[in-house]
Amino acid sequence: MHRFEGTARYVATDDLRVAVNAAVTLRRPLLVKGEPGTGKTVLAQEIAAAIGAPLIEWAVKSTTKAQQGLYEYDAVARLRDGQLGDPRVNDIGNYIRRGKLWEAFTHPTPPVLLIDEIDKADIEFPNDLLQELDRMEFHVYETKETVRAAERPIVVITSNNEKELPDAFLRRCFFHYIAFPDRETMERIVEVHFPGIQRMLVSRAMEIFYAVREVPGLKKKPSTSELLDWLKLLLHEDMPLEVLQNRDPTKAIPPLHGALLKNEQDVMLFERLAFLSRRKPG
CATH class of the missing domain: 1.10.8 (Helicase, Ruva Protein; domain 3)
Incomplete structure (x- = not known):
């Protein structure tokens, strides 16, 4: 990728530009913290715009589970279709809903993946994503397939510091705190x-x-x-x-x-x- 230098719409300080390019060089997720309103979420959008990459956004809520980022199996819909005699039930793949990580891993061109406000979720949420973000692959048990990223997406993770993130997760990220602008x-x-x-x-x-x-x-x-x-x-x-x-x-x-x-x-x-x-x- 070209070096990130900010964009016409986004004023990036020198230390922020260094952080983005360092995370890309190290092939690690960029964890961005800072006061609300300091441009954490917009950063991912502007990185994507600057390098001409698609942006995939995963907005985390208090009820979000890590598994949803991989995929979800809709067993209820399959049971209902089975009762109605729908032939779709013969292929379990029809009931697998792809999550944002699956979408990012299989995108034709490497995207920027934004995991926004990770600290809103349960404390186990970051740990549950460790292996997938490390290896850039995961297994789908229902279809016995492995989803693997051909090329590592740029991952930007934002946090408002609502709760502490686990040490094991922090070790795998490049961290940057966006100070309030002078x-x-x-x-x-x-x-x-x-x-x-x-x-x-x-x-x-x-x-x-x-x-x-x-x-x-x-x-x-x-x-x-x-x-x-x-x-x-x-x-x-x-x-x-x-x-x-x-x-x-x-x-x-x-x-x-x-x-x-x-x-x-x-x-x-x-x-x-x-x-x-x-x-x-x-």
């Missing part, structure tokens, strides 16, 4: 999404955004995606720059704050700060 990186991200946006507006919005993130006691810090939503609203509402200027962001609620603050505790925290600041003798 101001310079964030300005490049904003420029990608809003080309030619007024620099004064961005500068003032950034000051408020980063100050909001630093407020002690905040339950959920606003993320990159929330900053982009907020800027989109400020532009759409044609918000006068004066509204953003000459204000202490820690003592008043930002305009259109619903894009930044996503729970009532944080809104109440800012209302309390605003109330206290009004009570102080000027």
